[in-house]
Amino acid sequence: MHKKALLISGPCSAETEEQMLQSATELAATGRVDMLRAGIWKPRTKPGMFEGIGTKGLPWLRKAKEVTGLPVAVEVATAKHVEDCLAFEVDVLWVGARTTGNPFSVQEIANALRGVDIPVLVKNPIHPELELWIGAVERLAKAGLTDLGLIHRGFASYGNTDFRNAPMWHLPIEMKRRLPDLPIICDPSHICGRRDTLAAVAQQAIDLDFDGLMLESHPDPDNAWSDAKQQVTAAALKTMLEGLTWRHEPTNQREFQTALAGLREQINQLDTEIMQLIGRRMGVAQQIGQYKKDNDITILQTNRYSEILDRSLRQGEKLGLSPEFVHTYLEAVHLESINRQNKVMNS
Numbered sequence: 001m002h003k004k005a006l007l008i009s010g011p012c013s014a015e016t017e018e019q020m021l022q023s024a025t026e027l028a029a030t031g032r033v034d035m036l037r038a039g040i041w042k043p044r045t046k047p048g049m050f051e052g053i054g055t056k057g058l059p060w061l062r063k064a065k066e067v068t069g070l071p072v073a074v075e076v077a078t079a080k081h082v083e084d085c086l087a088f089e090v091d092v093l094w095v096g097a098r099t100t101g102n103p104f105s106v107q108e109i110a111n112a113l114r115g116v117d118i119p120v121l122v123k124n125p126i127h128p129e130l131e132l133w134i135g136a137v138e139r140l141a142k143a144g145l146t147d148l149g150l151i152h153r154g155f156a157s158y159g160n161t162d163f164r165n166a167p168m169w170h171l172p173i174e175m176k177r178r179l180p181d182l183p184i185i186c187d188p189s190h191i192c193g194r195r196d197t198l199a200a201v202a203q204q205a206i207d208l209d210f211d212g213l214m215l216e217s218h219p220d221p222d223n224a225w226s227d228a229k230q231q232v233t234a235a236a237l238k239t240m241l242e243g244l245t246w247r248h249e250p251t252n253q254r255e256f257q258t259a260l261a262g263l264r265e266q267i268n269q270l271d272t273e274i275m276q277l278i279g280r281r282m283g284v285a286q287q288i289g290q291y292k293k294d295n296d297i298t299i300l301q302t303n304r305y306s307e308i309l310d311r312s313l314r315q316g317e318k319l320g321l322s323p324e325f326v327h328t329y330l331e332a333v334h335l336e337s338i339n340r341q342n343k344v345m346n347s
Contacts (some may be wrong), residue, residue, distance in 0.1 A: 005206065005210070005211060005212045005213065005246070006033065006034050006035070006183070006185060006211060006212030006213075006216070007032055007033050007034050007035070007212060007241070008033070008035040008036075008037050008073060008212065008213070008214040008215070009027050009033045009035075009036070009037060009212055009214070009215050009216070009217045009237060010023055010027065010036045010037040010038045010216070010217060011023050011038050011039070011216065011218045011224065011231065012039050012042075012189075012216045012224060012225075012226045012227040012230075012231060013038065013039040013040075013042055013050065013052055013053065013058055013220070013224070013225050013226045014038040014039065014040055014053050014057035014061065014152070015053065015224075015225050016050075016060075017059075017060040017063070017195075019218075019219060020057070020060040020061060020063075020064050021060070021063065021064055021067060022219045023036070023038075023064070023217065023218065023219055023234070024064035024067060024070055024163075025035050025064075025067065025068060026071070026217075026219065026233070026235075026251070027068075027217060027234050027236035027237070028068035028069070028070055029234070030235075030238040030241075032237075032238055032241050032268065033070065034071075034212075035068075035070060035071050035072070035073050035091070035092065035238075036061070036064060036065070036068070036070040036071070036073070036223060037071045037072070037073045037074070037189075037214060037216075038057070038061055038074065039052055039073070039074075039075060039226070040052050040053065040054065040055070040058060040061075040074050040081075041054065041075065041076075041077060041079075041081055042047060042054045042226060043077060043098045043099070045094060049088070049226075049228050050225045053166055055084045056072075058084060058087075058090070059087035059088060059092065061074070062088050062089060063089075063094040065089075068089070069149070071091035071092065072090055072091055072092070073090070073091065073092035073094060073121075074090045074092075074093060074094070075094050075095070076094070076095065076099075076109060077094045077095075077096060077098070077099045077105060077109075078108060078109070079108050079109065079111065079112035080218065082109055082112040082113060083112065086116065086118070091118075091119070092118070092119045092120070092121065093113075093118060093119070093120050093121070094120065094121040094122070094123060094151060095109060095120065095121070095136060095140075096123055096179050097120045097123045097124060097125055097126045097127060097153055097190075098125075098222070099134055100122055100123055100124065100132060100133060100136045101125035101126055101127065101129070102328075103132075103136075103139070104133060106135075106136045106139050106140070107139050109140070110139045110140050110142070110145070111143065113143055113145055114143045114144055115144060116145075117146075117147070118145075118147070119147040119148070119149065120140055120145055120147070121148070121149045121150065121151050121185065122136050122137055122140070122148065122149070122150055122151065123150075123152075123153050123187070124150070124151070124152055124153060124155065124171070124172070124175075125152040125155075125156075125157045126155065126165075127155060127156055128155040128157075128168055128171055130171060130174060130178075132173065133150070133175065134175070134178065134179070137150070137179065137182070137185055146225070148182055149182055149183040149184065149185065149211075150172070150179070150182055150183070150184040150185070151184070151185050151186075151187050151214060152167070152171075152172040152184060152185070152186050152187065152191075152205075152210070153165060153186075153187035153190040153191060153214075154166055154168070154187075154190055154191035154254065155165050155167075155168050155171070161191065162314075163191055163192060163197075164191065164192060164193025164194070164230070165190055165191050165193070166191075167191050167201065167204075169204070170209065172184060172186075172208075173208065174308075176209075182208040182335045183211035183212070184210055184211055185211055185212040185213065185214055186202065186205030186210045186212070186213055186217060187213075187214040188202045188205065188213065188214075189214070189215055189216040189227070189230045189231070190230070191265055192215035192230060193227075193229060193230050194229045194230055194238075195221070195229065195230055195231065195232050198215065198232065198240060199240050199243060199244065202215070202240070202244060203244050203245065206244060206245070206246060206247060207247060209247070212283055213233075215232070215237060215240075216230055216231045216232075216236055216238050217231055217232050217233060217236075217237050218231040218232075218233070219233065219234075220233075221233060238316060246296070265293070278333070281333070281337075282284075282298060282336060282337065282340050285336075285337040285340045285341060286340050286341065286344055288341065289321075289340060289341030289342075289343075289344035289345060292341065292345070293345050299338055299341045299342060299345060301313070301340065305334055307326060308330065308334075309326075309327070312326050312330055313326050314328075
């Protein structure tokens with residue numbers, strides 16, 4: 001059977017009552033959306049940009065819920081936001097990326113929610129800092145909130161051109177490892193920043209066993225007041241969702257484990273061999289460090305590293321390894337080699 005994924009959708013920003021009702025009605029008609037989202041307060045990068053309609057938009061969401069039956073979710077950044085959302089019976093709150101990165105703001109929200117039973121989702125901070133993400137969850141948990149979850153919306157990355165926010169999939173995977181009991185939802189809209197790549201990112205999140213998707217939609221995306229390029233119509237959203245491959249959970253756990261056991265044992269053996277080889281490599285690096293120390297030679301030899309990198313990139317291409325992986329692997333190995341040689345130099 002297919003895993004039931006939570007699907008949250010709605011406009012980046014609530015603009016008018018008519019827009020919200022139209023959005024909710026069209027999304028409900030798809031039969032695929034579980035929850036309506038809308039930005040009421042928008043923390044923008046620069047002044048003068050549209051910063052949200054404010055509290056007057058909350059009655060529109062409540063009316064949309066009454067008309068369609070869809071529960072609603074809103075981003076909060078202050079205690080006042082929390083107070084207003086609770087007054088208008090918002091069903092789910094989420095902490096935005098900019099707020100997650102500010103422990104004072106998260107603590108203010110946690111204090112405002114003390115004693116309140118409401119689901120709260122926490123987006124990753126703008127920059128790739130897992131401890132800030134985990135810290136935000138811990139602050140909310142210490143305030144007594146038990147229905148918590150995560151939203152992965154990508155991370156700011158200087159020089160990045162493929163995504164609005166680089167997904168850095170290894171970071172949400174690490175969060176799943178550290179906090180396995182918390183559901184995690186992917187927000188392809190903020191990762192992509194444009195609608196033509198949404199499906200590919202959504203599919204990758206599904207393949208990585210995320211628990212749901214948050215996708216922005218708008219009745220007239222090109223004329224949206226904020227983030228127009230990453231929003232889609234309800235009809236386009238439905239088509240996209242129908243085109244995704246929804247992975248299934250194994251129905252026969254014993255058969256599933258047996259089928260993978262042999263392959264996993266091969267992985268275990270190969271991992272052991274790799275670690276042994278790296279250990280031997282570091283032993284040679286220490287010998288080189290001793291020679292450099294004895295002959296007053298600097299540790300860093302940039303020409304040598306460039307030679308290793310060029311050779312490894314050529315080998316990696318023949319083996320089907322991506323240049324990004326080869327770079328990342330060699331940087332880690334090179335740094336460990338330098339650390340080993342530095343210890344020898346200063347022993």
